[in-house]
Amino acid sequence: MILRVAERVVRSALIGYAAGSVWLRYKGPSWLDRIARRDPKARDLSAIHQKNADQIYRTATRLRGLLIKMCQVIGTRSDVFPPAYVKTLSQAHDRLPPREFEEIRCVVEEDLGKPLDAVFSEFETRPVAAASLAQVHRARLLDGREVAVKVQYPDIEHIVKTDLSSVRRICRIYERFDPQPMELLPLLDEMNQHLALELDFCREVESGDRIRKLFEDNPAVVIPEFYKEWCTGRVITMEFVSGIKVTDIEALDEAGIDHRRVVQGLMGIYTRKIMAFGFFQADPHPGNIFIQPGPRFVLVDFGLAKELPEGFGLGLFELMFSMMTFNDQSMIRAFDELGFETKTGDKSTYVEIARRMIDRSESRRFEGEFTEGMTDELFEAIRENPIVQVPIDFVLVARAFALLSGIAHTLGHRANVLESMAPGATQLRS
Amino acid sequence: MSLDAQTPVGDPLPEGPPKDAPIEFSEAQLLAEPEFDEPLIAGGVRCHGGFIDGEYVSPRTLVRMPAIDAWQSRLRLEGPGVVDISREFMPPHYPSLEQAKLLLRAGVQKPITRSLTMISIVEGFGAMIRDVPVPDLRAAIKEDLAGTALSHLTAGLFEAHARDEAGHRDQGGHKQMWEAARDLAFDNPRVPGDVLARLMQGRGRNRRPPLFPTLPEKVEGLIATMANVMVIEIFADDVFSWGEALLGDPEVSAAAEAASRMVSYIRADERPHVEYLRTALSEVRCRTLLTIDGGEIPGREVVDAILAQQLRGIASSRPREQREALHEEIRADIAEMRLSSELMRKFTALDDGWTFPRSEDDPIEIALS
Ligand SMILES: Nc1ncnc2c1ncn2[C@@H]1O[C@H](COP(=O)(O)OP(=O)(O)OP(=O)(O)O)[C@@H](O)[C@H]1O
Ligand SMILES: [Fe+2]
Ligand SMILES: [Fe+2]
Numbered sequence: 001m002i003l004r005v006a007e008r009v010v011r012s013a014l015i016g017y018a019a020g021s022v023w024l025r026y027k028g029p030s031w032l033d034r035i036a037r038r039d040p041k042a043r044d045l046s047a048i049h050q051k052n053a054d055q056i057y058r059t060a061t062r063l064r065g066l067l068i069k070m071c072q073v074i075g076t077r078s079d080v081f082p083p084a085y086v087k088t089l090s091q092a093h094d095r096l097p098p099r100e101f102e103e104i105r106c107v108v109e110e111d112l113g114k115p116l117d118a119v120f121s122e123f124e125t126r127p128v129a130a131a132s133l134a135q136v137h138r139a140r141l142l143d144g145r146e147v148a149v150k151v152q153y154p155d156i157e158h159i160v161k162t163d164l165s166s167v168r169r170i171c172r173i174y175e176r177f178d179p180q181p182m183e184l185l186p187l188l189d190e191m192n193q194h195l196a197l198e199l200d201f202c203r204e205v206e207s208g209d210r211i212r213k214l215f216e217d218n219p220a221v222v223i224p225e226f227y228k229e230w231c232t233g234r235v236i237t238m239e240f241v242s243g244i245k246v247t248d249i250e251a252l253d254e255a256g257i258d259h260r261r262v263v264q265g266l267m268g269i270y271t272r273k274i275m276a277f278g279f280f281q282a283d284p285h286p287g288n289i290f291i292q293p294g295p296r297f298v299l300v301d302f303g304l305a306k307e308l309p310e311g312f313g314l315g316l317f318e319l320m321f322s323m324m325t326f327n328d329q330s331m332i333r334a335f336d337e338l339g340f341e342t343k344t345g346d347k348s349t350y351v352e353i354a355r356r357m358i359d360r361s362e363s364r365r366f367e368g369e370f371t372e373g374m375t376d377e378l379f380e381a382i383r384e385n386p387i388v389q390v391p392i393d394f395v396l397v398a399r400a401f402a403l404l405s406g407i408a409h410t411l412g413h414r415a416n417v418l419e420s421m422a423p424g425a426t427q428l429r430s
Numbered sequence: 431m432s433l434d435a436q437t438p439v440g441d442p443l444p445e446g447p448p449k450d451a452p453i454e455f456s457e458a459q460l461l462a463e464p465e466f467d468e469p470l471i472a473g474g475v476r477c478h479g480g481f482i483d484g485e486y487v488s489p490r491t492l493v494r495m496p497a498i499d500a501w502q503s504r505l506r507l508e509g510p511g512v513v514d515i516s517r518e519f520m521p522p523h524y525p526s527l528e529q530a531k532l533l534l535r536a537g538v539q540k541p542i543t544r545s546l547t548m549i550s551i552v553e554g555f556g557a558m559i560r561d562v563p564v565p566d567l568r569a570a571i572k573e574d575l576a577g578t579a580l581s582h583l584t585a586g587l588f589e590a591h592a593r594d595e596a597g598h599r600d601q602g603g604h605k606q607m608w609e610a611a612r613d614l615a616f617d618n619p620r621v622p623g624d625v626l627a628r629l630m631q632g633r634g635r636n637r638r639p640p641l642f643p644t645l646p647e648k649v650e651g652l653i654a655t656m657a658n659v660m661v662i663e664i665f666a667d668d669v670f671s672w673g674e675a676l677l678g679d680p681e682v683s684a685a686a687e688a689a690s691r692m693v694s695y696i697r698a699d700e701r702p703h704v705e706y707l708r709t710a711l712s713e714v715r716c717r718t719l720l721t722i723d724g725g726e727i728p729g730r731e732v733v734d735a736i737l738a739q740q741l742r743g744i745a746s747s748r749p750r751e752q753r754e755a756l757h758e759e760i761r762a763d764i765a766e767m768r769l770s771s772e773l774m775r776k777f778t779a780l781d782d783g784w785t786f787p788r789s790e791d792d793p794i795e796i797a798l799s
Contacts (some may be wrong), residue, residue, distance in 0.1 A: 015716075029738075187610045213479070217631070271630070272494065272630050275630070276624075276625045276626040276627035276629070276630045277627060292464075311621070311623060313626050314623070314625060314626060315624075316622065317551075317626060321554060321596070324557070324605075325554065325557045325592070325597065325598070326597035326598055326599055327596060327597045327598065327599065327601075327602070327603075327606075328599055328600055329476070329597070329599075329600050329602065329606075329607065330477065330602070330605075367561070418558075419558075421555075421626070421629065421630060422555050422558055423552055423555055423629065
């Protein structure tokens with residue numbers, strides 16, 4: 001108990017220290033500017049953004065838990081944060097030092113209500129991957145089946161609560177002191193919601209099952225089977241799946257897997273999830289996608305599965321389609337349908353924003369791909385132009401497409417959403 | 431508008447050796463608009479095309495239509511004729527007119543709204559024709575290409591086609607026109623949430639290997655795309671009859687006149703599409719294709735084989751699969767409304783059970799007209 005309190009104090013202090021430095025880095029120069037009667041708005045903040053982002057990243061990877069998640073959330077909110085943050089913090093993924101095996105064993109035994117060797121004939125003590133909230137171990141069930149066991153860190157719920165309240169406290173202080181505060185508290189609430197979802201492994205198993213069912217008709221999609229008997233709120237025991245990491249070009253080449261078909265297949269899968277099913281993994285980073293010869297697509301990690309409102313897919317389709325076909329009129333209608341709002345009611349702003357995005361693409365026309373550059377431009381346009389409000393679902397989807405576009409470019413191809421939807425012979429640009 | 435075309439605009443090419451009268455047009459000409467008295471506005475949406483002396487005139491046809499007629503008549507003078515697709519291969523629209531009316535009378539609107547929305551989307555995707563990779567045809571075909579539809583594909587024909595299908599800038603195209611017809615007839619119905627799911631069903635199948643591996647990939651690709659779009663466009667005629675009749679029936683349509691007229695305008699716009707594609711394919715057909723290994727293949731062999739393959743693909747398996755999927759969906763829609771199974775029985779009884787008229791190994795002959 002005392003230990004916990006001490007740990008809590010240390011964590012709060014470290015978080016507070018990082019937050020304070022970040023804030024000072026912003027405010028210091030502008031105070032100087034004011035003293036020197038320079039216009040503080042004229043100062044280029046990008047170097048400071050980068051320094052701050054780096055410090056937050058370092059603190060987060062040290063403390064993990066909520067902070068990593070916070071980084072991941074910031075990494076998804078390009079509509080709020082400057083690019084330096086988004087780039088740096090979205091890297092907060094599974095490259096973390098693992099926890100002691102004994103801690104992991106405790107969680108598994110407690111949750112399954114049995115000693116480890118009553119369920120598993122083998123259990124590798126070195127994890128396959130260690131992420132923010134959990135780590136994954138390779139093991140073998142008594143009947144010989146090879147499994148991956150995803151185990152939540154024992155104290156994670158507690159850590160998350162502590163961190164959340166320290167961050168909340170800091171945000172309140174910040175909002176009191178900063179004359180023009182960024183609205184951070186709503187973001188925290190959003191994060192809180194996401195975390196609650198992600199910490200419930202039963203829900204993750206359900207989401208995985210749901211996606212497997214949706215792709216029943218496509219044998220190229222592989223979702224590991226869950227062994228429900230050994231799944232709990234903190235432990236997931238599933239079929240161990242192997243495959244090549246989707247961005248491992250050398251391994252793909254060695255296996256003779258055609259990059260183009262990988263990109264096409266992947267786009268088909270995600271487009272279908274997002275546009276047709278309205279249920280998708282909001283986080284298609286390369287660590288969660290493996291390729292087997294065929295190619296077959298192995299998808300893991302359903303923690304951030306997200307349900308889109310009805311009609312969203314069609315709205316999104318209409319938006320992209322009208323951008324591709326130069327139809328301004330339909331474009332405005334699609335922005336409306338997706339829940340964008342302008343405070344002045346002047347809808348031509350939408351067309352301007354779309355034009356800015358399109359101008360960022362190589363060919364200067366929208367060809368069905370949301371590249372990272374284009375989404376950056378979109379969010380920049382929106383940050384600069386506060387009359388437009390973006391629906392959060394759109395932000396998540398745009399980011400997912402940008403991630404896929406990143407994967408596609410790594411493989412030397414393009415992530416064309418519309419092409420993967422085109423019927424029959426109109427699938428032209430392959 | 432001044433035109434520097436070397437041929438008179440209007441009726442088919444008059445007498446005389448066609449080689450003396452190369453038929454060349456600029457992209458701007460092929461996209462040129464007739465001077466409309468008034469534009470077409472549907473359901474508050476400005477669409478393409480418009481009216482001259484009270485008659486609907488399709489968009490971008492001022493030069494395009496006479497040009498196609500001229501290329502085509504030249505072809506008829508020179509060659510064996512223009513390819514066509516026998517209507518016996520055309521799968522009828524499902525649900526049929528009678529089936530659709532039965533559903534609508536019983537208050538089951540969802541399958542029809544879905545069907546119309548899917549038609550609008552598929553029409554819209556027609557715009558992707560502007561992105562077909564087009565190889566250098568002068569290097570791929572042995573004979574001269576001057577004054578052909580083929581040499582104008584990327585000089586206006588594909589672009590006009592794309593604009594017709596998906597609209598352009600402030601004008602709606604067929605996509606928006608079908609939506610308008612749907613919204614007029616059924617008074618802005620709710621679009622079913624599963625439309626895109628349906629559209630993307632059964633994807634991820636592997637692509638067919640090329641039929642002519644010695645041809646440059648893009649050459650076979652272009653011919654296959656044109657063949658595919660042509661067949662779809664010709665088969666669409668049945669969809670138009672269905673749409674005009676259904677949306678024009680005051681018993682089931684809230685704006686019978688306007689909705690049915692809208693479909694008839696779309697139908698009229700498709701004529702240039704069918705005709706330029708028939709012409710271009712026929713031009714390939716009476717020429718010689720060069721292979722990557724220095725050989726030659728008669729265009730006729732290639733075009734006919736690809737057309738037959740496309741016909742089998744489009745007409746044989748797909749309607750059956752689609753019909754089965756649709757049947758299930760309609761069953762679900764009916765069940766959702768807690769209607770009697772009697773309705774389903776009547777619906778099934780109206781099924782005409784159409785099948786493709788050739789078995790797997792029967793040859794498919796390509797018609798000329
Ligand atoms: N069934 C499995 N078979 C083999 N490896 C797996 C399996 N499930 C997960 N892994 C590996 O473990 C890693 C972490 O798993 P997962 O992504 O589910 O954890 P996470 O905590 O949600 O991570 P993050 O949120 O950072 O993506 C995966 O990237 C993958 O490499
Ligand atoms: Fe059309
Ligand atoms: Fe058409």
